Amino acid sequence: MLSEEVKKLEQSLLASNKILLIMHRKPDGDAIGSILAMRNYLADLKKQITCFCVDVVPENYNYIKEIQFIENDLNKITNNEFDSCIMLDCADIGMTRIKEILENKKFPLGKINIDHHVTNNNYGNINIVIGEASSTAEVIYLIFKSLKYEIGVSTATCLLTGILTDTNNFTNGGTTQQSIEAASELLKIGANINQVLNAHIFNKTVDVLKLWGEVLKRIVYSKELNMVITAVFADDIKKFNLDEEATEGISNYLNNLSSDIKCSLVLKDNGIGRVRGSLRTTRDDVDVSQIALIFGGGGHKKAAGFEISGKLVFNNNIWQIVQ
Ligand SMILES: [Mn+2]
Structure with missing residues (x-):
């Protein structure tokens, strides 16, 4: 299955001259590492x-030297034609x-979807989605291996990011033999x-930890739901x-x-007027992506999120989202 889609991907990319690479809003290490590794290829x-x-x-992310290649001027997309697009x-x-x-926009040689979210709905013409992969970076690592592309040092740092x-840092549910093996190869x-x-790990300032302290003080344990809930406000920041x-x-920290x-x-x-929720679990018998879906969000079994309109209030000893 993977090899067939990778063949299609390779054909599309080899035939393309101008290629648009795009990642999600509020980019994280996986999105940034993935887009720049693909860029180097x-x-x-x-x-x-x-x-x-x-x-x-x-x-x-400034330690990644290719970071300079990421644009956020929309004119670069609207004023240009591309043969294909990779999301x-x-x-x-x-x-x-x-x-x-x-x-x-027309992408005559295809819209390509490379991802690892289990809720991905295969919106591309070519879809390489591996729900068991820790990260999109791991998916790209597997693609590069199957293409026999020789990964360079800088690309390896992007993928490891x-x-x-x-x-x-190899603590959540995405940590598998395959993800550790990929990281080991990259090292x-x-x-x-x-x-x-x-x-990304040893980077907290005193003020950041003080902010976390405020947020940790607001933790509420719901016996009924057997879950903990806390609140962050724009004013804290x-x-x-x-x-x-x-x-x-903070959500990863609560997962401890x-x-x-x-x-x-x-x-x-x-x-x-907007509230974002981040759900985490370490348990195999809990699928937080199902909770996120109820609120129009998505994600993985062990880490998921949603965003809805409303504001947070503390009511009846629990945090509530009200309109
Ligand atoms: Mn990811």
């Missing part, structure tokens, strides 16, 4: 490449935040694991003069809870 094939994201890449780490096309533009960040090639760890990035690791508890939910109120 296509650059080796001497293709004309545009890498795009609607949002700016956070500064802690990376997007469970659905809406995660690019430019769904209409992508759906109305994706695997380490999406497995939360053998020369991927710089110290840069990855310093940028303002108070410490941080950006939203500072709250990114003992596995007697079914799952955790971090609710973020953006202060302008």
